[in-house]
Amino acid sequence: MNDDPTPHTFIRVAKGLGVALGLLAVAAPVVFAFPAQAHHLALVLALGLVGWGARGLYPYFRARRWPQTVATLERLEETWVTIPTGGSYVPRYFYPLAEYRYTVGDTPYASTRVSFERENLWRGETEPRDWQRWGTTIPIYYDPAQPGSAVICRTLSKRRRAHHVSVIAAGFVCLALWLGLLHIN
Numbered sequence: 001m002n003d004d005p006t007p008h009t010f011i012r013v014a015k016g017l018g019v020a021l022g023l024l025a026v027a028a029p030v031v032f033a034f035p036a037q038a039h040h041l042a043l044v045l046a047l048g049l050v051g052w053g054a055r056g057l058y059p060y061f062r063a064r065r066w067p068q069t070v071a072t073l074e075r076l077e078e079t080w081v082t083i084p085t086g087g088s089y090v091p092r093y094f095y096p097l098a099e100y101r102y103t104v105g106d107t108p109y110a111s112t113r114v115s116f117e118r119e120n121l122w123r124g125e126t127e128p129r130d131w132q133r134w135g136t137t138i139p140i141y142y143d144p145a146q147p148g149s150a151v152i153c154r155t156l157s158k159r160r161r162a163h164h165v166s167v168i169a170a171g172f173v174c175l176a177l178w179l180g181l182l183h184i185n
Contacts, residue, residue: 068139071139078097104142
């Protein structure tokens, strides 16, 4: 499969910029109307960053205890996304799309979830792609409370872990900034 979702990436970036500008439009009047209380925006930013990072880590943390079973791989395709980096080179990141069937107890299930987020499995053009070696049966992990919810890869890659931990760390830096501003005021 070779569907280039670059327009969707552009839309995601544009939405992100729109949200940032919207937050700035809300924050600016607060800063000018209540300058003595403006330092509390650092607290709001800190809580938002910590919450966002923790939200990304939580599914992986929860899935550590999920039991394993064997699934039959029905379909395996590779697709890619391009992420503009600012230069003339626009790298491609590849990730798998899969359909698989499995049974828990006597109940059959089907799923297409490979990981909790596709970025967890992204590989650059020159990196080896592990999924190319998958066979017809693969180990999967399912939620015992909802056996219809399953993933092939329940662990977090070092790259994604670093991303989420960095977001949380940035939140704590903003929290320290807020405490420092609180002490000054």
